[in-house]
Amino acid sequence: MHLVRLTSAFLSLFVTSLCLNDARAQSTNEIVAALDDHVVAIDTSFSGSKVLLFGATEGEGDVIVVVRGPSRDEVVRKKDRIMGVWANNEEVTFSGTPVFYNIATSATLTEMVPASTRQRLELGPDYLNSYLASNSRDIGDAKKEEFWAALLRNKKNNGLYASEAAQVKFLGKRLFRADFFFPPNIPIGTYLVYVYLVKDKDVVSSQITPLFVSKIGAEAKIYDFAHRHSFAYGIIAVIIALAAGWVASVVFRKK
């Protein structure tokens, strides 16, 4: 029995270290998790949404859950007083920045894993790697740091990055759950949910689940149409306005 557990732990460790990003590792994993819904649907009444993640661990351990949005280029602009008014002046472009980042832990993160692990797995917004876009490569380190800190601060204020880690709650010793809130300003795209099992200050197992944030129904149709057939969209916008104006004039005439 002891031997079996040891081999399975070893095996899962082996698999995890080999292919951390491979979903097939799930079957041999010591941690399994699922989302109550794989889609965050942005419809006309969308005002933010909660997603529940639940799962189980094999044996005791701590759990870290990271929700990471798709990466894109972000421009950070700094305002300066120019002729009396505050105007955007200097700018730095970062590339490969996740649009959304949230993290939940079952214990205090700093006590769970060493700094090297936090840095390697980018656990927490403050451990995200910053990459300068090609047009901003020539700036100094101090400036990069200043603008990167501003990006993190901005994202945290907008609710797109976690200000502090949320709670992973254990129900008993093996079952756990975590609630994530997606604010109304959330960008669309394919998000990834990373679930890590921590034992003895080391990440021993992991699982990745996709989460789709997408507009649905009328929202999606209008947005798609506006971007794909922008000229036709403009024409329709004008026709709607013309029709509304005509209807209004008919109403006015009767009065």
Added chain:
Amino acid sequence: MNIYLPIAEISVNMFLLLGMGGAVGFLSGMFGVGGGFMMTPLLIFIGVPPTVAVATGANQIVASSVSGVIAHTRRKNVDFKMGFMLLIGGVVGSTSGVWIFTALTALGQIDLVIKLAYVLFLSVIGSLMFIESARALWRKRCGYNLSGNAHKRKDHSGWQHKLPFKMRFRRSKLYISALLPLSVGFVVGILVAIMGVGGGFIIVPAMIYLLGMPTSVVIGTSLFQIIFVTANVTILQSTSNQTVDIVLTLLLLIGGVIGAQFGARAGMKLQGEQLRVLLAVMVLSVCLKLGFDLIVTPDDLFNVGLPGGH
């Protein structure tokens, strides 16, 4: 009840939007103004991105101008030839305006330029309106009769009359250079694109004082050209910036149509000068708020956006 706007990408209370449309519609019905210069700043205040506020504002003005033009055409108060000249200038101007808009968006300066343009124009218009209506109130109190202040006839020695390409405008009883309405239309067109206004507050004085048109045809003719210019801006903004939010337009329109009806009725019952003082005070306070936000040190000097400003 919150509604998620597909292009603005924010969640806003639906009744707030209907109410805002209604309030601005009420004012425009009462004072006979387009209301675009009130609507766009209000949208910015509630958190709609300025670029979306401007483009959607232009779309909404198409509707309010149509109902106005239909009423004025019935009374034969539209000089179509003059309107056509203004609109050629306007289409060229607004096309350049949208181009400037797109370029400023890429530079990350569009929000500032929109706000600066508003502060500039609202302060000038608000002050002029305030002075003019306060003076009228004062004179009325002193017993002067102001009912006969028709505009001055243009003398024919000004620089305007030395320009080439003279044209005859029968409806306006004018024989002036085509360059005048073309350039007036051009300047106003740029403003429509950048500020999301109809531009009535600029084009009406320009038509009266610069072109010397009779007051009776000025409103109808300006509305006629505003339709085409705002329609042009709507299509161009949709094509190059994807910033026209149809859902937002519709909500504002519904509120606006209802508000304008009540506003027109209320306007008939109340005294003109007092109303104009009130409007002037409102315009100036919107202007002050926008100006204050530009001058006061922001909480965070940094802001984050996408390359290209979307």
